Amino acid sequence: MKKNWNDKVYGHVRVSVAGRLTEQFINRCVREEITIWNIQRIDKTTITCCILLKDIKKIKPVLKATDCRIHFIERAGLPFLYKKLMSRSGIISGFILFFLALFFLSNIVWRIDINGADPKLEAEIKAILNKMDVHVGAFEFFLPSTEKIESELSSRLNKVTWLGVSKDGTTYHIDLVQKELPKKDKAPGPRHLVATKKAIIHKIFAEKGQPLVEQDQFVKPGQILISGLIGKESAPAPIAAKGKVIGETWYQSETTIPLQSNVKTYTGKTYTKRQLQLFGWNCPLWGLKKKPFKHYDREVTKKPVHFLFWDLPIAYKRIIYREDDENERKLTESQAIQEAKQASYKKLKSQLPLKSKVVSQNIDKRIIKNGKMKLYMHYIVYENIAKPEAIDPVKVKEQIEKHKKEKKDGG
Structure with a gap:
């Protein structure tokens, strides 16, 4: 008979059968549907063959009927392997514990590298990480993602211009660039302070230089407010003008607000699912509801499982559902005006x-059309309108030469 495909699963034995009626033994096995294969004749009274382990009990009546004896030569298959392993349970338990320990150690944080920070800032970063449970020895499955860690650190560190968080195996890398202390400004060269925009002068604070404008005077962009030339006109001394000129300036804005809109708000209710992903298939561990809420936002965190230096096709997934509710919001005209004014002022x-100081705000006009209100605002602002402008030494020289010529002609 042909070899059975599942002999390795159920187990089989190789036996020798000795007796006068070995041919009848084979025929009886066929009639009793006992699977045998690899039949070989050794001599006139002895044959060898393979028999499934599950058929051993069936073969006893056949042996008795044919006056044959059986001797077991070889045992193979999973049942025998399992029995053999169980006889060495101590070694097997040791191997299992060893691999479990390797698995555990491959999924904890062994090191956190912080690059680009001074000792004080590094201590501050470690304190923030500890509050987020990110520390050496933490189990990776329960840690926030690198994006969340990066966002939290960026929002809480004021002395950092750039920050990046990455993970390499069991090590977290935090690279950052600290803000440099502002360098002391070099002594500025000779300069005027000129107007940046149209304005009416409100106040003048001249620390150095000669004011050329007065309060309530209208000025245009580029007009000299505080001159950097002092002394006699015949021999002016150029200096770096310094001060502030507060001018009254004007702004207009246009803001559109819908009178009717849909607003999504969170109710505060959450539902968490935990899953084990095996070869792309999700095995639920906790939380079996398909849709816990009618309306929700979903946040998925996936943590791959590592073993030494390899990423296994296994991952731990946490899915957080946050219930939200959509409501229709209708604004009255006065509410829309108030909201538009706030948005316009903020902009x-x-x-x-x-x-700068906003001293006055007025509504020029408002238009309601197609369910929207358009608001036009006018603002009066007090702000510093002075900016430095370098003094051209050529023009100063020309001014001196012109004055000398006028004086000579007049003399």
């Missing part, structure tokens, strides 16, 4: 120089 402040 204006982001464009103004530091220490």
